[in-house]
Amino acid sequence: MQGTAKPTAEVARNMLELANRGIAALQNSPSGPWIALWAGTVTLLRTVGHALVVDAKRDPRLSVAQQEWWIKVQGHKSNPGENFKIFWHFIDKDKNNLLHDAIINASQSVTIYPEPRGAIYDFKMISGPYSGYDSTKLVKQAATWWVEQIAEIERNAV
Known part of the structure; x- marks a missing residue:
């Protein structure tokens, strides 16, 4: 409901927090169930939107700001530039690849050395504009992008 307080995107922020937990788990447990963590994190990143x-739906001011933001995002779909590249070429595309085509665009490998060096894990994007990029860094960048977008929407909710 509309009130005098500045509206906030609480649900989106909560969803982003869940995605951040997935990101932390990917980074802190590289030998764990990596593929499940990856799939869940990528899906949560898209769910923020x-x-x-x-x-x-909770506040008309937030509704207007969110709709204006989404029109701007959609206007950059065919030519996303740097600001919307991460959304269209990673957040949206990889979620669609995963959920609609069962394609996972990230890989994990490990090289094991004698002690004290031990195991070295490597995470890479497989294809697309982020091919070869560290996938754990990419999900962090995507989360940071969402923080910026949510803040913009909330600033514009007047």
């Missing part, structure tokens, strides 16, 4: 719609 859907949660913004839920937030928008």
Whole structure:
């Protein structure tokens, strides 16, 4: 409901926090169930955008700001530039590849050395504009992008 307080995107922020937990688990448990953590984290990153719609239903000011933001994002789909590249070429695309085509665009490898060096894990994106890029860094960048987008929406909710 609309009030005098500045509206916040609570649901989207909560979803982003869940994604951040997935990111932390990917980085802290490289030998764990990596593929499940990856799939869940990528899906949660995309769900932040859907949660913004839920937030928008709570306050008309947030609704207007969210709709204007989404129109801007959609306007950059065919030519995303640097600001929207991470959304269209990673957050949205990899979620669609995963959920619609069962394609995972990230890999994990390990090289084991004698002690004291031990195991060295390597995480890479497989294809697309982020091919060869460290996938754990990419999910962190995606989360940072969402923080910036949510803050912009909240600033514009007047």
